[in-house]
Amino acid sequence: xxxxxxxxxxxLSHPPLEIFNDExxxxxxxxSQRIKSHPDLRRFPDLASFGFFIREKNLKxxxxxxxxxxxxxxxxxxxxxxxxxxxxxxxxxxxxAALLCGNPSLVKxxxxxxxxxxxxxxxxxxxxxxxxxxxxFTLLQYKHDHELNQKLSSECRLRLLxxxxxxxxLFKSLTVKANSTDITFPDRYSLSLIDxxxxxxxxxxxxxxxxFYNDVYTFDQNACTSPRGVFWxxxxxxxxxxxxRFWASLRHVLxxxxxxxxxxxxxxxxxxxxxxxxxxxxxxxDGFSDYAMQVYDIKDGNADLFSEHSGEGLFYQKDxxxxxxxxxxxxxxxxxxxxxxxxxxxxxEWVVSSRISGIDRVCDIGNSSEFTLNWDGKDxxxxxxxxxxx
Amino acid sequence: MEQKVEKFKLLDQFHNEHCVFYANxxxxxxxxxxxxxxxxxxYLPANLFKKMDLLSISKNHIFKTLYSSGTSSQNKSxxxxxxxxxxxxxxxxxxxxxxxxxxxRTSMLILDSLSQTTSRDSFSARGAGILGFxxxxxxxxxxxxxxxxxxTNEIKNFIEIVQKGPKFLYGFTSIIWEEILEKLSDNxxxxxxxxxxxxxxxxxxxxxDKNISTEQFISAxxxxxxxxxxxxxxxxxxxxxxxxFMGCSKGYLHTNxxxxxxxxxxxxxxxxxxxxVGVIQSLSTLATAYPGFSILTEDLGIxxxxxxxxxxCECGQDGKYFKVTGRLPKSELRGCSNTYGM
Numbered sequence: 066x067x068x069x070x071x072x073x074x075x076x077l078s079h080p081p082l083e084i085f086n087d088e089x090x091x092x093x094x095x096x097s098q099r100i101k102s103h104p105d106l107r108r109f110p111d112l113a114s115f116g117f118f119i120r121e122k123n124l125k126x127x128x129x130x131x132x133x134x135x136x137x138x139x140x141x142x143x144x145x146x147x148x149x150x151x152x153x154x155x156x157x158x159x160x161x162a163a164l165l166c167g168n169p170s171l172v173k174x175x176x177x178x179x180x181x182x183x184x185x186x187x188x189x190x191x192x193x194x195x196x197x198x199x200x201x202f203t204l205l206q207y208k209h210d211h212e213l214n215q216k217l218s219s220e221c222r223l224r225l226l227x228x229x230x231x232x233x234x235l236f237k238s239l240t241v242k243a244n245s246t247d248i249t250f251p252d253r254y255s256l257s258l259i260d261x262x263x264x265x266x267x268x269x270x271x272x273x274x275x276x277f278y279n280d281v282y283t284f285d286q287n288a289c290t291s292p293r294g295v296f297w298x299x300x301x302x303x304x305x306x307x308x309x310r311f312w313a314s315l316r317h318v319l320x321x322x323x324x325x326x327x328x329x330x331x332x333x334x335x336x337x338x339x340x341x342x343x344x345x346x347x348x349x350x351d352g353f354s355d356y357a358m359q360v361y362d363i364k365d366g367n368a369d370l371f372s373e374h375s376g377e378g379l380f381y382q383k384d385x386x387x388x389x390x391x392x393x394x395x396x397x398x399x400x401x402x403x404x405x406x407x408x409x410x411x412x413x414e415w416v417v418s419s420r421i422s423g424i425d426r427v428c429d430i431g432n433s434s435e436f437t438l439n440w441d442g443k444d445x446x447x448x449x450x451x452x453x454x455x
Numbered sequence: 456m457e458q459k460v461e462k463f464k465l466l467d468q469f470h471n472e473h474c475v476f477y478a479n480x481x482x483x484x485x486x487x488x489x490x491x492x493x494x495x496x497x498y499l500p501a502n503l504f505k506k507m508d509l510l511s512i513s514k515n516h517i518f519k520t521l522y523s524s525g526t527s528s529q530n531k532s533x534x535x536x537x538x539x540x541x542x543x544x545x546x547x548x549x550x551x552x553x554x555x556x557x558x559x560r561t562s563m564l565i566l567d568s569l570s571q572t573t574s575r576d577s578f579s580a581r582g583a584g585i586l587g588f589x590x591x592x593x594x595x596x597x598x599x600x601x602x603x604x605x606x607t608n609e610i611k612n613f614i615e616i617v618q619k620g621p622k623f624l625y626g627f628t629s630i631i632w633e634e635i636l637e638k639l640s641d642n643x644x645x646x647x648x649x650x651x652x653x654x655x656x657x658x659x660x661x662x663x664d665k666n667i668s669t670e671q672f673i674s675a676x677x678x679x680x681x682x683x684x685x686x687x688x689x690x691x692x693x694x695x696x697x698x699x700f701m702g703c704s705k706g707y708l709h710t711n712x713x714x715x716x717x718x719x720x721x722x723x724x725x726x727x728x729x730x731x732v733g734v735i736q737s738l739s740t741l742a743t744a745y746p747g748f749s750i751l752t753e754d755l756g757i758x759x760x761x762x763x764x765x766x767x768c769e770c771g772q773d774g775k776y777f778k779v780t781g782r783l784p785k786s787e788l789r790g791c792s793n794t795y796g797m
Contacts, residue, residue, distance in 0.1 A: 329721040329783040332734055332753060336500045338484065340507060343476035348483035356723040364483075 068174065068186050068204035069193060076203050077220050079169035081140030084450060085128040088198055089164045094121035095196060099188045109181040111283055115154050118436060119161055127165065127438070131446055137453040140167020141246070142222030144449070147236060149227040149250075150175030151287040153182045158436045159225050160202060165438075166449035168223055170202040173214075215239050223449060228252055248448055250441050253289035253400035254371040257430060258391065260406045261299030261307035273405060274314040276431025280403060282324055282357075283434065286376035289441070290401045290433040293371045294363070295382040296391055298406075304384045312360060319357050326357045330377045334359050337375040346370060347381055368396035368423070388415045399423030400441060403433040456763055459715060462740050463748060464490040467497065470746035473511035477746035493717055494726050498736050498749040504532035504694055512537045512744045523580050523693040524658075532693055540744035544697030547713045547741055548587045554711075555687060555701055556591070556652050559620065563592030564613045564646075566626025566635055566655075568599040580657060580693035581627050587696065588625040588654065598626075603634045614646060621650035621685065628688075629658030632667060632675075639679040646681035653680075656689035656699065660754075663781055669706070690779055694747045695739035700777075703770035707759065710774040713740050718758050719751070721783060729766070732757045732780055753783045 082089065100106065100116030107113075117123070131138075144163040148156035156172050163170045174182070186204060193200065207213065218224060218239040226233045226249045233249050241247070257277070267273060281291045295311075297304040338361060341347045346366040363370065363383040370381055371394070385391060388411075402424050404412060409427060416424050425442025428435070438445045467490055470477040477499070485497040503509065510517070516537045523532040536544070571582040578586065589595055596613040600606050616622070624646075626635075639645060653676065662672065673686050690708050691699035698713035710716055718733040719726060727733040735756040742748040758777040760766030768776040 326722060329734070329753075331724045332500070332721050332751065332783055335484070335724070335751065336502050339480055339500050339503045342480045342483035343503070343507060345479045345483065349485075 066205060066207050068206055069190055069200075069202075071193075071200040071203040073171060073203065073205075073217070075200055076169050076171050077143050077217075079143065079201060081142050081451075082164075082167040082169070082201065083139050084131060084135070084167050085124065085165055086167060086201075089201065090121070090124050090128070092192060092196065092198055093119040093124060093161060093164075096188055096192050097121065099192060100185070103184070103188070105184065109184070110279070111152075111154050112181045112185060114435075115157055115185070118158075124165070131438075135446070135450065135452065137455070138446075138450040139453065140169075141449060141451050142168060143220065144168040144170045144223035144225060145217045145221040146170060146172040146225045147227055147232060148172060148174050149229070149232075150177040151289075152284050152434075153179035154185065155227060156182070156204075157185055159227065162438055162440075162445050163223065163225065163449055164202060166446060168449055171217055171221070172202065172204050173217075174204055174206045176206060176208050221245060223248065226250065246448065248443060248445070250289070251398075252372075253398050253441065254374065255290050255292045255401040255403065255433060256294045256296060256371070256391075256394065256399065257292035258296045258298060258402055258404045258406070258412070259307065259311070259430075260404075261297055261303035263407045264307045264311065264405055265303060270310055270314050271318070273430060274311070274318045276429075277315060278318045278322065278324075279431060280433040282319075282322070282378070285327070286378055288434055290403075291376070292401075292403055292433070293374050293376075293379070293381065294394065295380055296394070297382065297384045298386075298388070299384075300386070301384070308382070312358070315358060316355050319355065324357055326377050331356060331359075333375045333377065334379050337373065337379060341366070341370060350382065363394075367393045368399065370394070372398060388412070389419070392419065392421065395421055395423040397422050399425075401426045401428060401433050403428055403430045405430050459712070459740070460490065460493060463493065463496055463715075463738060466740070466742065466748040469743070470511050470748070474509060474746045476507060476509055477511070493715055493738060496738070496749045498751045499746065500751050501532070501692065501694055501753065504534060504745075504747065505530060508533060508535070509747070510535040510745045516744075519578070521578050521580065521583050521693050521696060534693055534696070534747065535745050537744045540741065543741050543743070545587060545590060547697045548699065549590050551699060551701055551711055551713065552588070552591060552654065556623065556654075557620075560591055560593040561620065561623045562594045562596070562613060562616045562618060563589070563623040563625060564596045564598055564610065565589070565592075566598045566624060566631050568601055568603060569597045570601045580696075581630065583693065583696050584627060584657060584691075585625070591623055591625075599634055605635070605638065610645060614649065621652045621683075624651050624653040624680075624684065626653075626655050627658040628655045628672070629661035631655055632662055632672065636672075636675045636679050641678055643679045644681050645679065646684065648681055648683050651681065651684045652687065653684050654687045654689060656691055659688075659690075659779070660782055692737065692750070692752065694750050695737055695742065698739040698741045703768060703772050703776070705768060705770045707768055707770070707776040707778060709768065709772050709776050714738055716756070716758065716775060716777060718756060718777075721755070724751075729758045729760055734783060735779065754779050755781045755783060 097116045097120040146159045156174055160170055160172050218241050222245050224247045226236050228250050229252045347361040350360040350362045357378045360380045363381050412427050481497045517535050518538045519536045519541050521534040565585055572585050596609045676684050688702035689699040700708040702708050715738040717736040721734045732755055735752045735754045737750050739748050756777050756779045758775050761775045762773040
């Protein structure tokens with residue numbers, strides 16, 4: 066049950082800390098070094114990214130940025146994290162965000178075992194035992210324990226509920242303190258938008274495919290930020306050329322990276338697509354599909370197409386002539402729009418002026434899963450600190 | 456074989472014309488081509504019958520609805536039958552079983568409870584199985600009461616009936632294990648050493664989840680029911696009731712005139728050769744009221760040979776002979792979900 070040597074009461078009774086507390090920063094920097102020098106690191110690009118995020122240089126940079134406008138902000142109190150099981154290292158980002166904001170934390174890990182999570186947990190423990198710290202977090206792993214869930218929920222000041230929707234609803238049904246705050250990350254989906262003309266002018270389309278691959282396949286397309294649909298902006302001729310190049314190039318990258326999907330992927334895909342096909346919403350896209358990359362053309366439909374999606378390399382694509390045609394496919398659950406356009410402001414202006422209730426984030430293809438303290442449309446820093454004075 | 460392919464070709468045409476959902480799936484997901492072999496036929500994933508109402512008849516012709524077992528109404532497959540389809544299911548079942556145990560009706564002990572069959576218009580897979588196999592029972596006894604406890608009087612009455620030839624036992628594999636075998640002590644031999652023929656099937660997934668092997672199951676039957684129980688397994692599904700695959704004396708399942716089977720690669724759905732494990736696509740000539748004649752299951756299996764390719768099963772029976780080896784692990788997670796327990 067306990068993945069560290071630190072017990073619950075120690076953390077629950079731990080006072081809040083200053084933002085970017087020295088010990089926290091020292092701990093994370095050292096863990097970053099341990100990650101960097103680990104012989105198995107090549108196998109886990111997501112662990113490498115995490116290690117890179119918590120490196121001293123980056124932490125100092127974030128510290129300068131936040132302390133400038135938030136001189137008198139500090140942590141609130143104990144934070145209870147309910148980590149998701151689709152992105153292995155999500156728990157670590159959640160933990161780091163809360164700690165940098167000054168909140169001692171209890172993290173309930175998913176019961177699903179991931180190699181990179183296990184590796185990270187062992188490195189965290191090594192640093193804890195060798196570095197002489199006064200403990201400020203603990204990691205728990207348990208299946209069903211209503212009492213424990215209730216206890217932690219009612220004694221923490223913050224809960225970070227990473228979903229899906231059912232999990233969030235379960236935890237929201239527990240009692241919490243009057244002065245506690247929930248930060249929820251419910252079921253989301255993401256899309257990509259590619260301007261055909263811009264894409265066709267790129268001299269290195271292979272690089273674009275590698276970036277898209279990273280956004281999607283690092284998590285078997287199970288992360289909220291992984292695009293499930295690709296929308297092509299442009300005229301018929303441009304879009305035809307772009308599509309052909311893009312998917313051929315992605316197929317090439319899949320071979321290069323030797324990506325192997327989990328067994329039974331095609332069966333899971335058809336279980337997903339049959340219903341949509343039955344309702345005439347999608348059809349097979351000729352010539353694009355490969356076993357790790359199933360591409361379908363959208364015939365009609367709306368955002369609901371993307372809500373039930375089995376991931377693992379399943380894409381629905383559509384040609385559009387104007388941004389407005391994108392609107393029916395966006396609802397509140399749409400999180401990230403990753404783009405390849407000549408410039409970003411056009412999209413940002415469109416989202417605001419069209420009063421779109423979905424799309425919490427617009428980023429470039431390749432950056433969709435890059436974690437920042439501004440996440441899922443939420444300013445985590447301000448949500449997890451108390452601001453004593455301006 | 457050509458005859459069979461022709462039958463399936465006609466079914467494909469029929470459902471294409473009478474079920475718009477089937478027509479859309481065929482048009483949108485499958486290459487349009489002439490049906491020359493079984494492999495050219497479109498197929499529907501089994502779980503689609505849980506998500507949608509699929510029928511090729513008008514609603515007022517629905518005579519019976521079959522449901523698979525499932526914990527909530529959202530999880531049950533719904534199979535709609537008109538009178539003709541329902542009758543054909545029974546006829547075919549009779550034909551298939553008779554080939555195995557002869558045509559004489561015998562006293563029958565159903566290893567389940569009468570309560571499974573009480574609704575007239577809708578049946579679970581278990582209920583449908585009981586009603587289907589009941590055709591063979593001249594006198595029927597139920598081993599379990601409504602609370603799933605052993606009815607020792609009923610069983611005693613069944614044992615004491617005098618008749619020529621072995622008596623018939625029927626039940627769902629998982630029910631036999633969970634509700635009867637697990638509750639009996641070792642060497643209970645409650646049916647004594649008389650001759651019986653046991654036909655069991657369905658619910659094998661539960662057993663494979665519990666890691667109970669066929670050998671363990673048969674051994675428990677012999678020790679706890681009786682040493683002279685001839686055990687026959689069948690493979691079937693509620694989505695294709697009636698056209699079951701019967702197991703032979705050598706332990707293989709066989710195709711017959713009412714069904715067929717294809718094995719596909721679970722990662723790209725290409726056809727696999729004999730000897731390779733893959734996902735089972737099950738075909739049934741009986742599905743006329745609903746488009747269930749070609750179904751992609753989530754079961755894994757392996758075809759060993761085909762009498763039409765000069766690779767006949769040792770038992771001597773015709774057809775393809777195969778085994779079900781397990782099933783595909785549950786689908787992976789969707790989105791930010793913590794389905795691994797809260």
